[in-house]
Amino acid sequence: MGSIKIYPNKLNGKVKIPPSKSMAHRAVICAALGDGISKISNIDFSDDIIATIEAMRALGAIINNISEDSIEVKGINSKDILSSREYERVIDCNESGSTLRFLVPIALAFEGVTRFVGKGNLGKRPLDTYYEMFDEQGINYTYKEDVLDLVTSGLLKSGEFRVKGNISSQFITGLMFSLPLLEGNSKIIITTELESKGYLDLTLSAIKDFGIEIVNNDYKEFVIRGNQKYKSQNYRVEGDYSQGAFFLSADALGSDVKVVDLKEDSLQGDREVVDILSRMGASIAKGEDGFVAKGNELNSTLIDAAQCPDIIPVLALVASLSKGRTEIINAERLRIKECDRLKAVKLELNKLGAKICEKEDGLVIDGIDELSGGIEVWSHKDHRIAMTLAIASTICKDPIIIKDYECVSKSYPHFFDDFKMLGGCFDEWNVGK
Incomplete structure (x- = not known):
């Protein structure tokens, strides 16, 4: 079991987003x-x-x-x-x-x-x-x-x-x-x-x-x-919006990261993160080689998870720091992912000071001014929960410890390498298998 202690620090720089897992x-x-x-x-x-x-x-x-x-x-x-x-x-x-x-x-x-x-x-x-x-x-x-x-x-x-x-x-x-x-x-x-x-x-x-x-x-x-044949060819996989969502959300919360290798006209459903953050008040700018999201004053919105379930954990974090009440609907399928993500988001972000209530098919989130930190949280061995908590650390008052952080290998093996490259400051240790 591994743990990582992350010290509060805004992220800054340019990151190439991993290829789309989908x-x-x-x-x-x-x-x-x-x-x-x-x-x-x-x-x-x-x-x-x-x-x-x-x-x-x-x-x-x-x-x-x-x-x-x-x-x-x-x-x-x-x-x-x-x-x-x-x-x-x-x-x-x-x-x-x-x-x-x-x-x-x-x-x-x-x-x-x-x-x-x-x-x-x-x-x-x-x-x-x-x-x-x-x-x-x-x-x-x-x-x-x-x-x-x-x-x-x-x-x-x-x-x-x-x-x-x-x-x-x-x-x-x-x-x-x-x-x-x-x-x-x-x-x-x-x-x-x-x-x-x-x-x-x-x-x-x-x-x-x-x-x-x-x-x-x-x-x-x-x-x-019937009777069709797959024709072999050379193919380049485009960047992954579900992973880009973590750093775009960090931007909306005050970091300054250019997110590179996301296809602007992508068919990925998780591209919805750009529209949702924009609705919440973030300024999304598309340059020649990537996106930057500037976090102005963020406001609540209604988030429909039906077409983009994988970006809901980190959007719940953004909603926690937005004025007003955000409701996330049509998210029942998040309960049968690597963990029950609705329950995990509520439990772990609330430990940091968020105000999240759990519904059968979604979340109700009342925005607060800041997260406290100074506590151990758990990834539930779910890669998207671990990465959401890492982004949360950038806006906490005090350091946080994430237990079972290595699960990011499921989808983004180099996440913490990129996090460190962007200025993230942390200590890692293992306490047995």
């Missing part, structure tokens, strides 16, 4: 399903991305690191790989929900038995959407409650797939990856209002870049022609 997952999968050799550049080897790389290796792709931020991928459908594919494989998803939900239907596009394992809260994330699909299609499967140990065998069949839109879009993305590979045509029908459209836009953009066509009928249904 787009890196998608690029690795598309390249691994390809018919030749692809090069994927600007990759950060976070725990989640490593899980997806290893998953695609388990399915038969040959993936080699060729530099500190790029890989070469020989796709599963390359002619010389087809005959050597393993028919019994284990896919270790670690704690990556994207890896699990993307790979379940992908694995069913190939012959063989697949066992999915993982750790942390991943076994508690619901997979009922897939279980219902398995029952309808006669796919064999076994699983354990609250622990990820899912075994599947059988082949996915083309056809109509009715999926609720108010659950994780990862189920829909998983089907979008796999259905074009099947012999017949398919259709995904969305049966409720669709949340997280931005993530589906990312999927549609990635698979289009790799040669796959899906017809989007106003997000109500997706029409997918």
Whole structure:
């Protein structure tokens, strides 16, 4: 277990934001399903991305690191790989929900038995959407409650797939990856209002870049022609708004950081951080190579988490230092992330002096003038909680200690390197395993 003591200090300088984890997952999968050799550049080897790389290796792709931020991928459908594919494989998803939900239907596009394992809260994330699909299609499967140990065998069949839109879009993305590979045509029908459209836009953009066509009928249904092939290519992953949100929020709270390598016209749903901070009173300026957010007097606003759940923890921090009452709505899905993020945000920020009340599907936050610090807080072993608390330290009166801070490796392994480079001052220590 590791702890880090951070001393209050504003951040200053320029930081290159890591590549989008969402787009890196998608690029690795598309390249691994390809018919030749692809090069994927600007990759950060976070725990989640490593899980997806290893998953695609388990399915038969040959993936080699060729530099500190790029890989070469020989796709599963390359002619010389087809005959050597393993028919019994284990896919270790670690704690990556994207890896699990993307790979379940992908694995069913190939012959063989697949066992999915993982750790942390991943076994508690619901997979009922897939279980219902398995029952309808006669796919064999076994699983354990609250622990990820899912075994599947059988082949996915083309056809109509009715999926609720108010659950994780990862189920829909998983089907979008796999259905074009099947012999017949398919259709995904969305049966409720669709949340997280931005993530589906990312999927549609990635698979289009790799040669796959899906017809989007106003997000109500997706029409997918079978017998398509992923075309190998070179691909650069764009910067990640969900990570940029931490430093943009630090700016809004008084730091002076230029945030570099964020695509202004990105399809990422977490780009909403720019609009939300602007509504709260921060001045967002876009230069030639990045954004800067200047924190004027900040005011409360209504934040809808439906399309951007990953930026809610750090926005809750900003709301805590904004005048008036901020309400965060449609955030129930944050309860089944690496931890219950609504509960964790309330508990840990309130320790620092914030005034946050928890609702079933959101938070109510009354703004205060300053945070106190001088106390130990806990990351709940969740990368986004750890990074939110680190940004909180920049505006505390006294130092804070964050327990289990190393969990940032899940998505942003070099976060504290960047934090230090920008002027963050801290001491680290380990107290056993």
